[in-house]
Amino acid sequence: MDFNKNLDKYAELAVKVGVNIQSGQILLVRSPIECASFVRSVLKHAYQNGAKNVHIEWSDEESTLIKYLNAPEETFNDFPKWIADQYVDIAKEGGAFLTIYAQNPDLLKNVDPQRVANYQKASGIALKEWRSYTLSDKCKWSIVSVPTEAWAKKVFPNENPENAVEKLWDAIFKCSRVENQNPVEAWKQHNKDLKSRMDFLNKNNFKSLRYKSSITDLTVELPEGHIWLSGSSQDPNGVEFNANIPTEEVYTMPHKFKVNGFVHSTKPLVYGGNVIDNFTLTFKDGKVIDCKAEKGYETLEKLISTDEGSHYLGEVALVPFKSPISDTNIVFFNTLYDENASCHFALGAAYRTCMKDGENLKSEDLDNYGINDSLTHVDFMIGSSDLDIIGQTYDGNQIQIFKSGNWAF
Secondary structure, rough: HHHHHHHHHHHHHHHHOOOOOOOOOOOEEEEEEEHHHHHHHHHHHHHOOOOOOEEEEEEEEEHHHHHHHHOOOHHHHOOOOHHHHHHHHHHHHHOOOEEEEEOOOOOOOOOOOHHHHHHHHHHHHHHHHHHHHHHHHOOEEEEEEOOOOOHHHHHHHOOOHHHHHHHHHHHHHOHHHOOOOOOOHHHHHHHHHHHHHHHHHHHOOOOOEEEOOOOOOEEEOOOOEEEEEOEEEOOOOOOEEOOOOOOOOEEHHHHHOEEEEEEOOOOOEEEEOOEEEEEEEEEEEEEEEEEEEEOOOHHHHHHHHOHHHHEEEEEEOOOOOOOOHHHHHOOOOOOHHHHOOOOOOEEEOOOHEEEEEHHOOOOHHHHHHHHOOOOOOEEEOOOOOOOOEEEOOOOOOOEEEEOEEEOOO
């Protein structure tokens, strides 16, 4: 009974706080078929909150794997135009998008990485117009996660499948504040707390950030006019939504051409059905000039080589080492959770909303403002218990932002 109650509260949270469905709005839900019971609950809450229509796009990982292992090579150089058109049409109509992210981290470990890279690039090209809506908050979108057996067994390898799924559900409910008596109200307070950090960073208008730990030494300059954001966002109609549930981050964009030094990962990165772990990126004038990885090097190399913009950073995100997700001491092998347990960067496109009037800039003008553009946007985690971050203001003052992995103010 408690599980069913929490499951219903989680679905309500995804609808009311995640995409915040409004009366007469269309919702597209993208989900693995294993998460059908949760999607049905989302469907109920969406219609109860006024949704005009809910479309469901199902996926099946076993079918995906069969395709990657058996389809002809040219299959992975194309992405269905009708899918891309559907996304854009829904965005133009003011619709919302909810993604259930529950990937098996090892799904494609035996697949030729070039096939995966080709399809990632093809989908990035096809979905570029739609991603322009999400990157600039021109539509409401949200990501939540639901345990699947394959994912849960990766997180809890010593448990039987049933226990692994149960333990992962418990962690998700805890990290998403579903166990609160009123999760919707709890999220309102959480967003308020995040915005107090955001306001401090915006008030100081930092010129640069210096990251220093036992494995990282990186200086990141920020473009003039940058904006720190956190937690909830607003669509063009001023309706609040949370793109990530859970979230613990305050984030902005780096200057595309002013990142120098090296940074080492502190959590595994799952990308394209493969795990990349224990890797180092070296930057000069913003660009990755060298990369090393203990695991998944070829996948990392192909990620960086997606296009010109994937060689540069598009996001700087601050997350304290001590936070509800980090305190679970679980490596989730799921970027939604792992990125919200750790400071992180993203290779690829910047969020236009992190620049004053950024959503109105033309693509050909972005470099002039230091804003990165790319077909991809991939977060990777670099936070640790010994990470210090010093912010330098335009008048030369230095302010400690993080000390020993946590907020210093």
